[in-house]
Amino acid sequence: NAGVMQNPRHLVRRRGQEARLRCSPMKGHSHVYWYRQLPEEGLKFMVYLQKENIIDESGMPKERFSAEFPKEGPSILRIQQVVRGDSAAYFCASSPVLAGGFLYEQFFGPGTRLTVL
């Protein structure tokens, strides 16, 4: 059973370009989360998605950032017109839904390290 897959592992963009980060959850998981990690810090929640729905985007910057999790295919985190401050590691996690509808463990992918020049 493959774990959470993320690609690319490293992404370099110039200021003003777009960055697209992809995440394929673990098999059988229908809940996806995106987190951002700055150097020397813990992970910060960005957005929580289920298939075709954004459930909680309270951690997403209001501009330039968007996320989707289509019916088919991976979840995408999109950053438009990147700036140097967007440089960070972006992690995707997935979780199953257990009996009673509770969400418990989140399993993380290896991350995408975005560098904005």
Next chain:
Amino acid sequence: GQQLNQSPQSMFIQEGEDVSMNCTSSSIFNTWLWYKQEPGEGPVLLIALYKAGELTSNGRLTAQFGITRKDSFLNISASIPSDVGIYFCAGLGLGGGYNKLIFGAGTRLAVHP
């Protein structure tokens, strides 16, 4: 936003020593999770705690969910060089919402052979 205070920030120990780290919060959490992150990788789940007072072990690792639901600790016994990494606590539910994990800033562990 909600915060977890994780301490110590870093530890330098000799192989064979025991290690203890903890997380505290002003908010209540329903679930506490402990993760380990190695350079260039994502966090790997070590232990999950679901009930106040729960004590759970995973090999040389032991973690407890505090009775007040506002704290948790992780112990590593007889440390070995491969224990090196950053250990994060994370809380889920009530304190930060049921969907998002709230992470501590991490404890950086170095083990000298």
